[in-house]
Amino acid sequence: MHIHWFPGHMAKAQRMIREQLGLIDVVIELLDARIPASSANPVITELIGAKPRVIALNKSDLAETAQTTEWLNHFRSMGFTTVTLDASSGKGTKELVSKVEQEASEKIAKLTAKGIKARAVRAMILGIPNVGKSSLINRLLGTATAKTGDKPGVTRGQQWLKVGKNLELLDTPGVLWPKMDDQEVAFRLAVTGAIKDDIYDMEKVISSLVALLKENYSDRLCERYKLQQEDLPEDAAELLALIGAKRGCLRSGGIVDYEKVRRIILTDFRSGKLGKFTLDIPYNNQ
Template sequence: MAKDIHWYPGHMAKARREIEGRVKLVDLIIELRDARAPASSSNPIIQEIEKQKPHLVILTKKDLADPQVTEAWIKHFEKQGTAAMSLDLTRFNAYQQIVQRSKSLLKDKMEREKQRGLKPRPVRALVVGIPNVGKSTLINRLAKRRATLTGDRPGVTKAQQIIKISNDFELFDTPGILWPRFDDPQVAMHIALVGSIKNTILPLDEIFIYALKYLCEWYPEALVARYGFKPDIASENWVEQFCQEISRRKNFRLVRQEIDYDRIYDLFFNDLIKGNLGAISWERPDDA
């Protein structure tokens, strides 16, 4: 597995500088992370700026993550003194919960300002996160309009903007930012598996083997339910055996009856993305 993975488009370097400049203008930092990989979908840059303001972690895409593991992550964050919640951003009441939780974190500050005779002003929050974690979906739903560009390409939201959610709540949107490089290959694996970087950044066969082995260890029943069997990872050629069996069952063959690995990879990763293998979490608090 590659030990040093570089992936840092130019607009991300600019975004970092802009985010650092905006922190002093807001009351709260709302960080979105993918519930399937809460540790890997954080960002060292965000960890640097979050110390300056109250911080709310929102685990998105909870419907795709193992609910028991997600609950363990929430307890883990709360134990560390970080406010956290998990949400399915496709549900309307999720946005009301975010606004209410944000205001509750600032309750003491707002009360102090009131006692000092300061005029009430809107709560202003900075929304941050890595690409494809759901920032645009969050902002669009909160603003009840297409406030930002949305898409399934990492980093599609390029420009920062302020969005008025209500008379007493405003958001600063920011582009998704990633590390200048991945020093931990496992972090890169998890980020690729949740779709925050293109899986072409890493060797596809390495991602496939990593994910398949993980599922065999943690979610074997998901493989059986979807494919009718699971590989025996104690076997020396377990990956090849799995591919041969999928090739036979799906008739994924090239000329001369060779295994069509590309179609197997497409099937497998498509099943992961669409949730056809069930709710899966790629990391646990004990690993953090």
């Protein structure tokens, strides 16, 4: 299951970020709360350098609460300001704005002390594709002015956006790193939607996901797809066939439509219908 994706616009995005960082007071790094480590792009860390940063764990409604708390503690122990978000509902956005303004307060105070007129805080939102940047911006603005979609790579250009009187946001395209040597990380990015579904082997990825669910969350599989624990097969393909039969994903002659079953399981996983998941173990639990 080798997954690599670094289209040309990713390299362009990096150049754009470098060019604009000098204008920025605070960077908002948006991470997926289900995969806080896997969605932390080392390229972004390199680009940011010593710039003040607020780490926001988005999609916290889809992650396990106790695990999210441990991840927050981990980042705070490293000296980062953190916040949890559910950009789709707006939960946590007010706290995010407050913390961004706090991070920039020292710089703004220095500018004022030099006789420079007080201005709005300038922040840049960075994160991997499909982590929820556009949804967050829409919530902050109170209107769907930033193009959004359920596929990674929807946002292409840059735009300055005014949030209230004291904050200006620079939106940027999602950035993935050039090479994914860790295929476990690649798997987590794939199943959570950070990588386009049409560039990886769906069969292998969903087989791995089903195996993970059976090993650690078999009760959820049984509840969602009306299965019995004692009937769960060991083989992932057989389990897919069982779920397909239960959901009526059959072609003529009673043949299981595996592609349809895979899509159903992936959609249920991503939408939270199979429950909350945190695929990255907090470092202090490893």
